[in-house]
Amino acid sequence: MPATKSTATSSTAAIASPSAGQLRWLHLSDIHFWGKNDWKDEAARRKLITLLKDKFADGSLPKPDLIFCTGDIAQGETKPNELAAQYASAQKFFDQVLQTCGLAKERLFVVPGNHDVNRNSVNAIFQKGLRGEGLASIADSWAKQDNVFDDALKRMHEYAHFISTYLPHQHPSDDEKARLCYRHVQEINGLRIGIAGFNSAWSCYDDHDQNQLWLAGEWQFNAADTAFHDKTDVRIGLMHHPVSWLQAEESTLAKKRIRSQFHFWLHGHEHEAWVTPTDGEVMIAAGAVNAKSDSEFGI
Numbered sequence: 001m002p003a004t005k006s007t008a009t010s011s012t013a014a015i016a017s018p019s020a021g022q023l024r025w026l027h028l029s030d031i032h033f034w035g036k037n038d039w040k041d042e043a044a045r046r047k048l049i050t051l052l053k054d055k056f057a058d059g060s061l062p063k064p065d066l067i068f069c070t071g072d073i074a075q076g077e078t079k080p081n082e083l084a085a086q087y088a089s090a091q092k093f094f095d096q097v098l099q100t101c102g103l104a105k106e107r108l109f110v111v112p113g114n115h116d117v118n119r120n121s122v123n124a125i126f127q128k129g130l131r132g133e134g135l136a137s138i139a140d141s142w143a144k145q146d147n148v149f150d151d152a153l154k155r156m157h158e159y160a161h162f163i164s165t166y167l168p169h170q171h172p173s174d175d176e177k178a179r180l181c182y183r184h185v186q187e188i189n190g191l192r193i194g195i196a197g198f199n200s201a202w203s204c205y206d207d208h209d210q211n212q213l214w215l216a217g218e219w220q221f222n223a224a225d226t227a228f229h230d231k232t233d234v235r236i237g238l239m240h241h242p243v244s245w246l247q248a249e250e251s252t253l254a255k256k257r258i259r260s261q262f263h264f265w266l267h268g269h270e271h272e273a274w275v276t277p278t279d280g281e282v283m284i285a286a287g288a289v290n291a292k293s294d295s296e297f298g299i
Contacts, residue, residue, distance in 0.1 A: 021189035023234060025066040026052075026101065028299055029268025030288035031093070032115060033086040034075035041290045045093055048289060048299070052100050063101050065188050069094075070268035070286055071113025071201065071240030074159075077120050083158035091166050106169045112180060112201040113240035113269060114209060116159045126151050127205050131212050135249040142216035145178060152202050156180055159201075170197065181220055183227035194232035196224040196262075198239040200246070213241060215250045221257040228261075237262040241269050242285070258283075273298030 032041070055061035074086035094108060130152060133141075141148040153160075160180055163170055170184070171177040181199040185192060203214040228235055243254040258265050259280030266284045273287035287298020 021191045023066070023188060023191055023193065024062050024064045025068055025236075026064040026097070026299060027068050027070070027266055027284060027286045028097075028289055029070040029240075029286035030072040030113070030271055030290070031069070031090065032072055032075045032288070032290045033089045033093070034078070035082075035085060035089070036078070037075075037290070038089075044290055044297075049096055049100055052097070056100070064103070065107065066193075066195075067094075067097060067101060067103060067108045068236075068238055068266055069108070069110040070238055070266050071111050072115040072268060072288075073110060073113070073162075074116050076115045077118040077158070083116075083118055084161075087158065087162040087166075090162070094166075105167060106186075108167060109170060109182075109184065109195055109197055109238060110163075110167065111197045111238045111240055112156060112159050112199060114201055114204040117155045117201055117204045118158055119155065119205060121155045121157060122205050123151055123154075124205075130203055130214070133214070135218075135247075135253070138214045138216050139218045142179070142219045153178070153180070155204070156199075156202060179220075181223070183224050185228065185231055191233045192231060194224075194228040194235040196220075196228070196235070196237045198237060200239045200241040210245050211247065213246050213250070215239075215246055215254060217246075217250050217253050217257065221254075221261060225261055234264070235262045236264045236266065238266050240267060242267055245269070271296035 034041070052061070056063055073090045074083055077083045098105060098108060130148065160177070163180065164177065170182050171180070176182045179199060180202070182197045184195045187193070198215065198220050200213060200215055224237070237258060243251050243258070246254060259278065262281045264284060265281050266286065268286045268288070270285065271288040271291055272285055274285050276283045288296050289299070291297045
């Protein structure tokens with residue numbers, strides 16, 4: 001593992017796990033499916049599949065055990081039913097990636113990003129009140145699934161439908177389906193792997209989200225801790241946003257809990273691929289599958 005900030009590129013290789021075995025994964029993010037841009041984005045996605053096939057074939061890159069996508073699968077609701085069409089395209093792409101990697105769908109885990117939100121479903125007046133809430137009241141709303149929770153999660157209806165129909169293993173319980181976050185444990189190569197998907201998109205709304213996002217982190221981290229306690233060798237957390245995008249109280253809490261609970265923390269959003277080891281976890285940011293410049297691209 002590198003000791004300093006590294007430049008992760010399209011040839012980023014495997015991550016070694018503790019000595020009980022090895023774990024390899026493919027980390028994708030920010031695909032931004034949008035039919036309007038298929039004329040240029042499809043070429044990039046096709047080259048990615050070709051890259052993987054070639055590197056698997058010549059042995060320069062090992063096939064992964066897991067595939068993670070840290071959000072912004074879609075581009076957003078740009079016109080009626082646009083999100084549904086974007087997720088239909090995403091499903092075909094993920095099928096290609098899984099086939100190329102020789103993996104079943106149960107080895108694919110994703111989390112929502114800000115572009116997976118339908119902004120047209122947000123009550124703007126209610127949103128202003130949401131941003132003015134406090135950490136304790138947000139956690140309470142998330143736990144009780146009250147009217148604040150219900151109103152906020154309406155913006156994620158299309159994403160929820162995509163997950164329930166394509167990746168139902170992510171949310172096997174009613175609790176996980178409602179909150180669109182999950183905790184999953186499976187054994188791979190002799191290792192008990194804990195995978196936690198965090199929903200950082202549920203309070204997303206506009207272009208001023210930075211430092212305004214609520215995570216309901218205490219609930220989500222506690223749920224992961226309960227699910228993984230004494231049951232895992234390696235714990236991996238997935239979230240779309242860097243913790244710096246959260247409200248100050250949430251950011252402080254998240255940093256402490258990530259360090260104490262997870263070995264690896266993966267995110268996307270900023271289109272900057274890098275790896276940062278700390279005294280606790282290793283934080284890994286993916287670039288974008290569909291980026292505006294070569295410097296933003298990365299897996």
